[in-house]
Amino acid sequence: MQPRSSPAMPDRLADKERSEALAQMHLIKILRAYMLHMVGEVPGYKALVLDKDTMRISSTQFGRTELAEHNVVHIERLDSNDGKEHLELKAICFVRPTRENVTLLKRELRQPRYQSYHLYFTNLVSQMHLQDLAEADAAQEQVQQVQEFYGDFVALDVHHFMVPVPTNEVLINPKAALPLGASEFEAVDRLVQGLSALFLALRRRPVIRYQRSSDAAKRLAEGLHNLTYKQQPGVFDFGSRSSPVVLLLDRCDDPVTPLLMQWTYQAMIHELVGIRDNTAVLTSAKVPEQYREVVVDPASDDFYRSHKFANYGEVGLSVKELVDQFSSQSAAHKQVSSLEDMRRFVLDHSDFSRAQANVTKHVNIVTQLSEAVSARSLMDVSTLEQDLSNPAAPLTAAAAYEDVLGMLRNTAITNKDRARLVMLYALRFEAEAQRITGLLDFLRQAGVRDSSPGLYAAAQGILQYGGSDRRSGDLYGGGNILLKAKNVFKGLQGVENVYTQHQPLLSETLRLLAASDLNAAAYPYMAGSQDEALTWQAAYKQRPPSEVIVFIVGGSTYEEAKAAAEWNSRGPGGRPQSGMRVLLGGSSVLSSDAFLKALGAAEAAAGSELR
Known part of the structure; x- marks a missing residue:
């Protein structure tokens, strides 16, 4: 050999x-x-x-x-x-x-x-x-x-990657380890392997920061530090190249984002259909069987690449324009009356066929999205979701309780959407124990606990998973006067789309990193000694990192991928306008279904599926 x-x-x-x-x-x-x-x-x-x-x-x-x-x-x-x-x-x-x-x-x-x-x-x-x-x-x-x-990682996009963990649920809910026959330690070990391969592929050895309130993030930080700085320092030493920062977060730092209904094209497809390895399988009866498996790959689909971050309304209009353009081309192809026309048709036929397939694909996708939005009254649900998740929304606990209770009584709402609203209320008004209990009682009386024990357990345990004492970030902006003022100003200005008011916590975390203001006590450096950690802290305080790898234990979302892409939008010379290039990774790409399933995994093992 x-x-x-x-x-x-x-x-x-x-x-x-x-x-x-x-x-x-x-x-x-x-x-x-x-x-x-x-x-x-x-x-x-x-x-x-x-x-x-x-x-x-x-x-x-x-x-x-x-x-x-x-x-x-x-x-x-x-x-x-x-x-x-x-x-x-x-x-x-x-x-x-x-x-x-x-x-x-x-x-x-x-x-x-x-x-x-x-x-x-x-x-x-x-x-x-x-x-x-x-x-x-x-x-x-x-x-x-x-x-x-x-x-040893899946590249989902230029800036977005995943280290696939077969039992990702245990990284969100360690109680799931027993029914799944897996352990959190095995899952973290897989993340060490995937991230270390990423460092080698990028030819960079990052400085490691992690979320102090997360045991999994700390174990991952220790594993990476041991491998790259102690066990194999020579392999990971790339000379004078500047070191980026890898920030290891836990999904519990922002449990709101994966609970929300998404309204941008890529995130919406994942939420309502599901994307796995750039493929989605449509289930609408209006879509013929031969067209149900579709490839959604920005590298091979110009329309998808251009519209993956566009909101639902914009995509609908753009699909109509796509159909109109194809109709014009189709009419031109029908006018074959001469030898020259036939020659032109043969030369253009392959491009014409590709255009037809692409138009058919996006019409079918939007058809299924539209059916789901209508059947589940998702516009009504999402309006309330956005208010509950938006720090600028002028909500009181009492008024929001009545709004949520009214929505729960809507017979068109699925149990899954009911549970999401209860969880968003609990996270926003954590101190309102009596009202939270009242909403959980409604779910129980509506039969959710009996029909979907995992779903009910997810709603019941959301504060234990992602309550304020588990989080390091300022999820609702309450501890940051400047951020709170900015959110209020944004609310006064109005927003372009009421369904996309929410900004993931990642956006604020990146802003703090770029300004060297990310709390070093909540997100400490993993180093060989306290002196080394203080040295790194002083160095990045003086000069913020120009490259950051953010990895979310438990999984990232496509909404966060959009936030990372916006940070990477190019300015003069091809450098990010923000001055800081960002890679986003996670142990999976979550939809609300996957997140709820993980939260209720132990209880759902003997129960029925989410619905």
């Missing part, structure tokens, strides 16, 4: 493109560069062998058609292959360096089914695993190379 290569960005990228990708922390370009290098440097026809995680990682970057252009003619899972020999193909194995994967690779190498093997691991490989693989390959000597390509 040939020795593994030293950790490096693939040479196939031109120097300028490579340096730009690294300078911009462009996650899509970096991951695609790794994969292009893998499939490009191996000549001939190839098979791509993946594990369950790298299947997700690669599917967000490449479709089968593009892989076929690089002579990848077969794709299979390492843990569930077809068992057939493919001796005409060379195997490109892109897998995580886990004990399970190494065991499967050893079995494969002892009875090879491919002409040769090229092993690419998503993270650092231990010498013990390399030795095991070398021994398994000794008889056949089929392994041509072993390399580390640091792609």
Whole structure:
């Protein structure tokens, strides 16, 4: 077996493109560069062998058609292959360096089914695993190379990533560990692996800050610090390159954002349909079966890229314009009366077909969104949600209680939406114990506890999860006079859309970071000593970080991804206008369904699903 290569960005990228990708922390370009290098440097026809995680990682970057252009003619899972020999193909194995994967690779190498093997691991490989693989390959000597390509995370967008944790629920609700057969420690260990690979891919060793009130964030900070500064300091030392800050937050710091109905296109699709690996499955009876699985990828869909952060009303108008444009093109294509017309039709037909498919896709998506909004009275529900979550809204606990109670009595409202309103009221008016109990009693009398025990448990336990004593951030702006004044001024000015008044806490956290005002007691530095922590604190007080990686244990949301994208909007010279470039990551991308399921996971194990 040939020795593994030293950790490096693939040479196939031109120097300028490579340096730009690294300078911009462009996650899509970096991951695609790794994969292009893998499939490009191996000549001939190839098979791509993946594990369950790298299947997700690669599917967000490449479709089968593009892989076929690089002579990848077969794709299979390492843990569930077809068992057939493919001796005409060379195997490109892109897998995580886990004990399970190494065991499967050893079995494969002892009875090879491919002409040769090229092993690419998503993270650092231990010498013990390399030795095991070398021994398994000794008889056949089929392994041509072993390399580390640091792609142990899913790049959702240029600035947004995820370290997928199969049991993300335990990071939100540790009580879920028993029914799920998983532990919070295992989940945090997976996050250490994913984030350390991200640091290596970016060629940066960040300074670590974490949310003091979160045990999971602290454990993650300790794990990352031990690995990058103590166990493997040489591997993570990239010389004079400036160190970004990685800020490790817990979802409980802002439990409001994942509870809200979303009204921007990308977030709304995820909330009402669900996006997994850039794919959504529509269920509307109005959508024909063959059109129900749709790809929502900003890299391949210009309309989606341009409108993913647009609000619902704007998207509806833009889809109508898209239909009108297509109708004009369609009419022109019908006018085929000469040889020249036929030639033009043949040349334009592929583009015409793509346009037709894109129009059909977005019309179908908006159709399903519209059905859900109407059936669940979501505009009425969301108006109240926004008032409850907006610090500038002039609400009293008594008036808001009556408003929520009135909405709960609406027979068109689903139990899930009822529970969300109760939880938002409890978070906003935490001291109103009697009124909160009254709202919970309503849910119980309406049969929610019996029909959906997990949903009722989520509503009942929201303050234990994300009450003021669990949070470090100033969620409602009450402790910041300037922020409170700014929120009131915003309320007096009015907003462009009543359904998008809410701003996630992340926006304010980023503002404080950029101004070197983020509370060092609530969000301390993880360092080898108190003196080192004070040194970092003084350095960033004098000069705020120009690069920040925010990671949310428990999961980020698409609303927060929009906030990060707004921070990264470019000014002169391509630098962010804010002066600080931001990457946002999480252990999942939450919808309200996923969040509620996690909060009530232990109780729901023996009950029915959310509805």
